[in-house]
Amino acid sequence: MKRYIIKRLLMLIPVLLGASILVFSLIHLAPGDPARTIAGEHASAQTIEKVRIKYGLDKPLVTQYWIWLKQALRGDFGRSIVSNEYVSKEILSRFPNTVELTLFSMFIAIVVGVLAGIISASRQYSLLDYGFMGIALFGVSMPVFWLGIMLMMIFGVFLRWLPISGRIDIMIPFTKITGLYLLDSIITGNWEAFISSLRHLILPSLALGTIPMATIARITRSSMLEVLKQDFIRTERAKGLSERTVIYKHAVRNALIPVVTVIGLNFGLLLSGAILTETVFSWPGVGRYVVKAVQMRDYPAVQGCVLFFAFIFVVVNLITDIIYVYIDPRIKYQ
């Protein structure tokens, strides 16, 4: 197992290298000029030229990549062309926001999704099953943008229960430690901030969690149905075990593998930012950052983000694979 993990971690090197070459060529192939973006729409040719030289954009592509790679190996992803700030700092200042949103929405998605899936499967073709699956279908096909605005209208404007946008009430004094607002407010014992950031977290998490929730519910249901048809379930029922024990103790565990796969994939996706949700709810996460970086042709920022996301993806996948072993001891990695 240890050797397996080390092997997988070593695999990171070719993956990151490949990703960096790919994104480097793609973004440079795309039309547009970062020097122009910084110098402004009205800038003179000389100014643009000056900016190009300053950021090394006048050098051949291979040289540019080599310079960047040498710096990156030392852990320096360079400064953003647009903001003149270190790219690593830009990403790390936003990443906790994305992590908090992802964790919270996946929590909702997993709890509701898995439960709905199990109940649907154990009462196949019942009203409850149709109800849950109908909602799930609705959830999968709903545009997040629209859902977000609807949630705001209902809970923010008409009922006035929850705030519409932002991370926390800006009037509440708050000390950042980890950047995870809930955690930070617990550490500092700032309960006002805790409640405020929790309230701000609910609507975006619901919007972001709906699609994974629906997917998880559907996968859980079909996987459960598969398992429930198997011989050992019949044996258990024949042994006289209660239906509850059969389903929650034996069937669920066997049905979880595909569910965990889906959860892992969704986690990876959400951690690389959820641009629509972040835009609608004014959530300062990495998704909005990377999209803006692409629009502005902020090469160092885009490269830094993509590498970072590739890293996160590989790690999340590895964790998913490790979890398989705990769910199904028959799985062994060499």
Place this chain on the structure above:
Amino acid sequence: MKSKGILVLLLISVLVLGTTMLALAQEKVLVFGSSGDVSRLDPADATDGESISRMDNIFEGLVEYKAGSTEIQPCLAESWDVSEDGKEIVFHLRKGVKFHDGTDFNADAVVFSFERQYNPEHPYHQYGEWAYWGYMFSDIDGMEKIDDYTVKLILSEPNASIMTSLAMFTVCIVSPANAEKYGEDAFKHPCGTGPFKFVEWVKDDHITLEANENYWRGRPKVDKLIFRVIPDPSARLLSLEVGEIHGMEYPNPADFDRIRANPDLVLMSEPGMNIGFMAMNNGYGYVDANKNGVKDPDEPLEKTPGYFEPLTKKEVRQAINMAIDKEAIVRDIYMGTASVAKNGMPPFMLGYNDEIEDYPYDPTRAKELLAEAGYPDGFEVTLHVMPVSRPYMFDPPKIGEAIQSYLAAVGIKVNFYQVDWATYLQETEAGMHQMCLLGWTGDNGDPDNFLNVLYGLNACSIGTAGNYAFYTNEENQELLTKALRTYDVEKRAEYYKKAQELIHEDAGWVFLAHSNQNMVFRKNVEGFVLHPTSRMFFYPVDIKR
């Protein structure tokens, strides 16, 4: 005994809660919802509207605009004298003004703020791109200190637009001590003399400013000014409706009726300092070999890549002007949030020629003109359509479609061409288009900043053109240059009026619209005045309870 303890605890908590609530209630905090985050907070090194609107409340320049106009009034300079040859301006500085870091505002600070931009040897020159310097202030040869409260600005040539340029954010005065303290990172710690002091910047979330207690005009009326980033316009409006924010920029025109129907909100609309147009490539430009921004005698005219025979004919361009119903476009596509344009700059500017009569919407006459020019059956032409919406061009694809159908009615078949925004600008500046949709938002409020940069011969340089019609009339350029060298306001206006006549007659553009700038505030916010340059000054603003 136990209940007594609880009672005491309860009393204390009520007291604490009460005082905090009282403190909160006393503090006046204005929260403004903006569409994006800032990039850099150094006035000389920012080109985006978001950064500028924050800095307008932190920094000040030697001169400033009067509220709601592009006229100039003293600010950090109390007065100034222009030398006879028009090449030197001496500024007498205001005494007793302090930067937010407590250091004195004086001649050294003024020289520092200017010199770091134009002198490559200056130790702080390396920390910025100074994008606007080369473009707006290239006529400045230097800024010199005469004594602690007097400075002299030296120009290479008389430049009548320099005073309005000096009201731009680019030449706001920054604290040298602060620059020294933070060096390369000074752009994250802005420090000026303005009504608000910088407190914090949480990226992509908000920027907080607080009242400058020692502001030389007196303390501002609100205690805190917070700019929150809410990128989605619908979410911004919802936040305003529930009172999470007090004001917002860029409302959706589709929401205007809803805003007007809400008694708690006020929609503010003013003509903006912009022009949206369709440019028709006249066919010739020049290559600015020495990159001086002027067409020199040794730089001959040559065909642009987008040269297209029919558009080189004046009759054809006039016909196209007559074939398009601008009023309908403004009414239906701009949804009434703009006014029809007949000249290439907005009507409130110096030298605007109101006597010019716009081309009427007359498809029949347009057809006749086309026949006279030798195109009775029309022709096929390509139109570059902007991929993004700009303040001057609301929904370019829809405008393109409208133009397409109007021109089809007179026999001209229009093909669309679309490409990403950065490439779009590159291609149109290189003259690769036949016709293109574009426009301009003014920088400093001076007519030179419209007429010379958009319609002059000097702006026809292939690759860096601002004259997208490649309109190469020499007489027009002469008028524009003379106007720039003339400090006499009335004479200057005359030159500009004449130039607009030429531009109208030769019809290189279809001037479509000047769009309004719109902002929404809650009813209890008072004192905000829209500025033609779209800059935001919150000093006079107050929140009524």
